[in-house]
Amino acid sequence: MNPVLVASAHGTGSPAGRRAVGALVAAVARARPELEVRAAFVDVQPPEPSHVLAGLDGRPARLVPLLLSAGYHVYVDLTEAAAGSPGTTLCGALGPDPRLAALLRDRLVEAGLRDDDVVVMAAAGSSQRSAVADCERVAADLSSLLGRPVTPAYLSAAEPTVADAVAAVRVPGRRVAVATYLLAPGFFADRAARAGGDLTSRPLLPPHGEPPPALVDIVVERYGSG
Structure with a gap:
């Protein structure tokens, strides 16, 4: 059984930001159709990573931070979420790359x-x-x-x-x-x-349309290295 890919973003109140992150998660799911891909957020919006992991009924998972660097949310929030869910591993942040x-x-x-x-x-x-x-x-x-x-x-x-x-x-x-x-x-x-x-310049993800293929590739690679 392939571990579930739990893409864990910061979260935002911006509708454009939510669309952009949602488009990235959807593109990752299309790139790896054999995987179950779920979204989680460490702040601002639900669901929290721990809630997503609790809903997997014990299936293994890999938390992939949709974060550009490894700071507090990686070392504390996501580390604690992974530790509290047996069978879950934490992958690296998207950057540097x-x-x-x-x-x-x-x-x-x-x-x-x-x-x-x-x-x-x-x-x-x-x-x-x-x-x-x-x-x-x-x-x-x-x-x-x-x-x-x-x-x-x-x-x-x-x-x-x-x-x-x-x-x-x-x-x-x-x-x-x-x-x-x-x-x-x-x-x-x-x-x-x-x-x-x-x-x-605008952020890396566009507010509408498809995310850059490079970002999709990085997410998939982080999952694979987990």
């Missing part, structure tokens, strides 16, 4: 990135140093792809803040581009858009 940096580059290009723009990467942020290091690695990957420095910054729980980073890197006569390193539209994406950049 070079394919995420490539998606960030694509989103910047869509937003109108120019060759002389200064770039700040806006991540959610975490009190976990390991999660911050994950984001720094993605910023370094994005820097390599763009051939220019990328300053990692955070929307909560870590420094520098995105607004402070935008102000610090601003150069007269050049725009500041904010690369939104978030999975889906919602509260943090709105905050990134208000952080003072001259242009701000």
